[in-house]
Amino acid sequence: MQIKAKIMDTEAVERAITRIAHEIIEKNKGTEGLCLVGIRNRGVHIASRLAACVKKIENAVVPTGALDITLYRDDLACASGRAVVRKTEIDFDINNKNLVLVDDVLYTGRTIRAALDALSDFGRPRSIQLAVLVDRGHRELPIRADFVGKNIPTACNESVEVRLKESDQVDEVLIAVKE
Amino acid sequence: MLWTRKDLLGLEYLNREEIELILDTASSFKEVSTREIKKVPALRGKTAVNLFYEPSTRTRVSFEVAAKRLSADVINIAAETSSVRKGETLIDTGKNIQALKADIVIIRHNCSGAANMLARALDISVVNAGDGWHEHPTQALLDMLTLQEKLGSIRGLHVTIVGDIAHSRVARSNIWGLTKLGAQVTVCAPEILIPAGIEKMGVNISNNIDQALKNADAVNVLRMQFERDANAAFPEQLEYFKKFGITSERLAKAKKNIIVMHPGPINRGIEVSSEVADGENSVILEQVTNGIAVRMAVLFLVSQGKG
Numbered sequence: 291m292q293i294k295a296k297i298m299d300t301e302a303v304e305r306a307i308t309r310i311a312h313e314i315i316e317k318n319k320g321t322e323g324l325c326l327v328g329i330r331n332r333g334v335h336i337a338s339r340l341a342a343c344v345k346k347i348e349n350a351v352v353p354t355g356a357l358d359i360t361l362y363r364d365d366l367a368c369a370s371g372r373a374v375v376r377k378t379e380i381d382f383d384i385n386n387k388n389l390v391l392v393d394d395v396l397y398t399g400r401t402i403r404a405a406l407d408a409l410s411d412f413g414r415p416r417s418i419q420l421a422v423l424v425d426r427g428h429r430e431l432p433i434r435a436d437f438v439g440k441n442i443p444t445a446c447n448e449s450v451e452v453r454l455k456e457s458d459q460v461d462e463v464l465i466a467v468k469e
Numbered sequence: 470m471l472w473t474r475k476d477l478l479g480l481e482y483l484n485r486e487e488i489e490l491i492l493d494t495a496s497s498f499k500e501v502s503t504r505e506i507k508k509v510p511a512l513r514g515k516t517a518v519n520l521f522y523e524p525s526t527r528t529r530v531s532f533e534v535a536a537k538r539l540s541a542d543v544i545n546i547a548a549e550t551s552s553v554r555k556g557e558t559l560i561d562t563g564k565n566i567q568a569l570k571a572d573i574v575i576i577r578h579n580c581s582g583a584a585n586m587l588a589r590a591l592d593i594s595v596v597n598a599g600d601g602w603h604e605h606p607t608q609a610l611l612d613m614l615t616l617q618e619k620l621g622s623i624r625g626l627h628v629t630i631v632g633d634i635a636h637s638r639v640a641r642s643n644i645w646g647l648t649k650l651g652a653q654v655t656v657c658a659p660e661i662l663i664p665a666g667i668e669k670m671g672v673n674i675s676n677n678i679d680q681a682l683k684n685a686d687a688v689n690v691l692r693m694q695f696e697r698d699a700n701a702a703f704p705e706q707l708e709y710f711k712k713f714g715i716t717s718e719r720l721a722k723a724k725k726n727i728i729v730m731h732p733g734p735i736n737r738g739i740e741v742s743s744e745v746a747d748g749e750n751s752v753i754l755e756q757v758t759n760g761i762a763v764r765m766a767v768l769f770l771v772s773q774g775k776g
Contacts, residue, residue, distance in 0.1 A: 358497065361511040361539075366773075374471075374490070375497045375769070411506045 291449070291466045297442055298463035303423070303454075306439030307336065310421050311343035313437050318388050321350040323416065325387045329405055330358045330376050333393040335456040336423055340392060355380035357391075362404035378408070385413040390437075394452040396422040399433035424463055426450045472770040476588040476595045479604035480645035488610070488646055494766035495614050495759070501538055502761055511769055512541035515572040520562065521598070522548040522578045527733055527757065528598050528608070532575050535764035544571070559583060560590045567593050572772060576600070581638075594771040602636050607767055608732050609642035611760040613650065615752050616687055618759070619728050624651035629681045631657040631713055632691025632740055635664040639691060639732050644670050657681035658713070678713050679722060687728040690715050690741050706739050715741045720750060728752055 298306065318324050321344060328337030334356040341354045358376040360366075391405055402420060409418065421437035426444040444450060444465065451464040470486050480488065501509055517536040519529050529545065536543045546566075548554075553562060559578070566574055573594040576584050581601030588595035599605040617623055628647055634640045634656045647654050648671045655673040656663065663674055675681040682688060693709060720727060729741070729750045737743045746753060 361501075361509040361769075366511060375494050375766075377497045378500050407510070411504060411508070413505070 292469060293451075294448065294465045294467050296462055296464050297424075297450075298440060298461075300461040303439070303461040303463065306423060307339050308343055310437045310439060311340050311347060314340065314390055314419075314421065315344060315348060317419070317436070321348050321352055323387050324390070325353040325355070325382060325384060325415075326390050326392055327355045327357050327380060327384075327405075327409070328392040329401060330356055331457060332452055332454055333357075333391075335454045336394060336421075337390075337392040340390075340421065353382040355382065357405055357408055359401060359404040359408055362408045364400060364404065380412055383413065384409065384415045387415045388417050388419065389415040390419045390421050392421045394423050394454075395450050396420070396425045396433075396435050396438075397428055397450075399429045399431035402433050403431050423452060424450055472774045474774045475593075475771060476584075476597075477606055477767050477771055478584050478588055478595065478597045480606050480609055480642050480649070481604065483649070485649050488613070488649060491610055491763070491766050491770065492614050492617060494770060495610070495762040496618075498765040498769070499759070499762040501765070502758070507538055508540055509538065510540045512536065512539035512572075512772060515539075515541045515772060516570070517541045517543050517573040517575060517768060518566050518569075518571045519543065519545045519598075520548075520566065520574055520576045521546065522553070522576075522583075523599070525577055525598070527760075528577065531757070531760045532596075532598060532607075532764050532768075535761050536573075536768055538761070539765055539768060541573075541768065559587060563587045563591050567591050573768060594774075596767055596771060599638055601638065602641070603638055604642045604645075605638040605732075606642050606646075607760065607764055608639050609646045610767070611756055611763040612639075612643055612689060612730055612732070613646050614759045614763055615730065615756050616728065618755075619752060620686055623647060626652040626686045627655070627684050628652050629655045629657055629675075629685040629688045630691065631678055631681065631688060631715070633662045633693060634658045634667065634691070635662045636694060637691050639689075641670075643689060644672055648672070655681050655685070659709075678715075679719060682719060682723040682727070685723060685727055687730060688715060688723075689730045689732075692732060692734065693736055693740050706736075710739055710742075714739065715745050717742065717744050717748070720745060720748075726750070730756055733757070 326337040328334035337354050341352050344352050356379045358378045360373045360375045419436040422435045423439040425438045425441050447468050449466050453460050453462050533543050575596045575598050577598040578600050581603035583600045584597035630640050657675040657678050731753045
């Protein structure tokens with residue numbers, strides 16, 4: 291893996307998250323009935339930062355959960371699907387809520403498909419919206435994001451590396467070339 | 470770390486990392502059973518066969534519930550109502566189950582080594598649900614998950630196992646697992662129920678329950694199997710209760726928050742008093758709940774570890 295370019299630095303990541311928080315509040319006309327669910331692992335960190343931003347802007351606490359989609363993957367049966375199962379923590383009722391699903395990178399759309407299946411086992415939200423820090427294109431399913439931090443056109447042999455302070459000690463987004 | 474084995478035969482064969490992976494996975498699976506819809510699609514389209522040559526309710530039902538919560542199909546075969554009665558060998562039965570395109574066989578057998586033998590003969594996954602006096606790995610794993618939840622970490626814990634150590638697969642699996650994760654294990658029983666050479670497994674031996682409870686963080690009370698061999702050793706069940714039974718009086722002299730575990734079914738008034746079994750130190754029913762998460766983790770991992 292060879293780093294090709296730095297696409298976002300600390301400030302850019304922070305600004306993108308702040309803007310998305312504003313957009314979420316605008317689209318949902320406030321925070322009434324709003325909840326956030328981050329997809330493990332980095333989506334969870336972004337979701338809790340969004341929640342902190344929303345609290346700063348609207349002075350309201352939005353319920354925030356974590357979703358592990360491993361058990362819903364469509365490639366579980368083959369070797370590439372092997373992954374460690376982590377905890378799902380959604381300890382609030384999602385029925386009739388406006389739920390914002392949060393992930394770091396939107397790529398093929400398969401993770402989001404799995405997340406939608408998982409959420410339907412928890413209840414029936416009024417709406418599910420999708421927020422991602424980076425949309426890199428190359429969708430394989432009819433899925434799009436409602437809130438995007440940055441659109442980054444990529445080639446298939448490239449990968450997008452999102453690094454966040456919570457797990458990687460630094461906030462940045464890089465493009466790397468697979469060797 | 471990723472799981473690479475097609476079978477789970479015993480904790481003797483696993484390293485520390487593998488045991489920790491099962492416990493971590495089980496800990497994640499606990500949440501599924503708290504949902505309104507208690508089901509995930511992870512094993513959709515897979516078939517698990519419960520092949521039980523010994524009577525069992527709790528273990529069989531626990532495996533069945535675990536498999537169903539993973540969306541697998543489950544078939545139960547009890548030896549007394551099957552072709553085993555007509556003299557079919559274990560391996561023939563196993564090969565027939567494999568020919569039905571089942572994916573996992575969960576076996577309980579009265580002969581030590583039955584699960585190992587079946588695993589060698591079959592390409593599909595074999596999970597040991599208890600074989601003779603050998604191992605009962607999922608019971609030990611659920612005991613360890615319960616300990617970990619209650620006390621944070623297995624490392625450095627003092628765990629006393631009391632009862633018929635000689636004939637206990639639960640004791641053997643617990644000893645393997647607990648010592649690999651860094652616990653100090655003491656086995657406590659009348660001399661005649663301590664098997665020769667057990668000290669080679671790295672445990673302390675005691676014939677005095679009061680002493681064995683003194684520094685213990687947890688006591689795992691084995692079921693006295695009077696239906697098997699214990700009669701010979703202890704003609705008087707009451708005598709056993711007096712000398713080794715876990716009572717409130719005995720617990721009063723132990724650590725205040727000592728955890729009392731029991732694999733079930735309980736003989737009240739023989740190995741443990743009702744007061745203790747239903748008391749606040751007891752985690753017996755939490756063990757049952759954790760059993761489902763552990764078995765979900767095992768079924769999930771062995772089907773990942775194949776091919």
